[in-house]
Amino acid sequence: QVQLVQSGPEVKKPGASVKVSCQTSGYHFLSYGLSWVRQAPGQGFEWMGWTSAYNGNTNYAQKFEGRVTMTTDTSSSTAYMELGSLRSDDTAVYYCVRDSISFLYGLVLDYWGQGTRVIVSS
Amino acid sequence: SSELTQDPAVSVALGQTVRITCQGDSLTTYRANWFQQKAGQAPLLVISGKNKRPPGIPDRFSGANSGNTASLIITGAQAEDEADYYCNSRDSGPDHWVFGGGTKLTVL
Numbered sequence: 001q002v003q004l005v006q007s008g009p010e011v012k013k014p015g016a017s018v019k020v021s022c023q024t025s026g027y028h029f030l031s032y033g034l035s036w037v038r039q040a041p042g043q044g045f046e047w048m049g050w051t052s053a054y055n056g057n058t059n060y061a062q063k064f065e066g067r068v069t070m071t072t073d074t075s076s077s078t079a080y081m082e083l084g085s086l087r088s089d090d091t092a093v094y095y096c097v098r099d100s101i102s103f104l105y106g107l108v109l110d111y112w113g114q115g116t117r118v119i120v121s122s
Numbered sequence: 123s124s125e126l127t128q129d130p131a132v133s134v135a136l137g138q139t140v141r142i143t144c145q146g147d148s149l150t151t152y153r154a155n156w157f158q159q160k161a162g163q164a165p166l167l168v169i170s171g172k173n174k175r176p177p178g179i180p181d182r183f184s185g186a187n188s189g190n191t192a193s194l195i196i197t198g199a200q201a202e203d204e205a206d207y208y209c210n211s212r213d214s215g216p217d218h219w220v221f222g223g224g225t226k227l228t229v230l
Contacts, residue, residue: 035218045165045208045221059218095164099218105170107212108155109219112164 002026004096004113011119017084020116022096029077030054033099035109036070036081038092046092050099051079086120093117126154126209126222133228134199142194142225144209152212154192156185159206159224169194171211196227204229 007021022034036048049060051070058070069082079096093115100110126146134140144154153171167176169185182200186193192211196203209222 037219037221044223045210047213047219047221050218104172105174105176106153106155106172108167108170109210110167110170110176112166115164 002098002111004098004111006094006096006113006116009117009119011121012086014087014120014122016086016120017082018086018118019080019082020094020096020118022079022081022113024077024079024098027098029072029074034070034072034079035097035099036068037095037097037109039095039115040089040092043092048081048083048094053077053079083118086118088120091118091120126211126220128207128209128222128225130223131226131228133230134196135230136201137198139195139197140199140227142196142207142227144192144194144222145190146211146220146222147190148211148214148220149187149190149192151214153187154185154209154211156183156192156194157208157210158203159208165208168207199227199229201229203227 003025005023010018012018033052035050037045051058053072071080095115096113097109098111100108128144156169157165158168159165168179168183173185182197184195206224208224213220
């Protein structure tokens, strides 16, 4: 079955960087993109960006341009999201999500990792 | 980017039917997907934009679309359906995806 397993919680100081990993299994890694979505405490979801597992192409939300880097390691079917210059309002749960285009379901974020809690505090 | 608007809270009596709505300009181009999120858990896809349920999702969940409005319909709501529900769709702007603010469903 499809699984996305993320790295553990992080506590960072303002100005630092955080790198979250997302190990995938149960599907052909190269055939799907991966989006990263975050959810601040008590809030809704915010799309951060997307990366192609096939060729490494990326598309970042304007809000995060220059501060976020999304990469993939095809040898281990793992995706990474690094966010720099952290601020207190970056405190959130960060999710990796399989970004799918299928005949059956259409355009959909169909499988989510369990989430990684990142706390930014001095 | 575009915005999707949801009512913050909706309630339904046990066993009754409830409709949760989502409005936005992007829905005139792209269909909405619906996610269920329970406290402390990751979101779970319950209905895709093509009104398909992933394996394991009960058939009491369905979707509907009309113009710039999408609806999640739960026919015969159960206690375990109490959760936050979020719509999302492709964005008609530069971003890939846009999300609604979520609807808290209470089953009475």
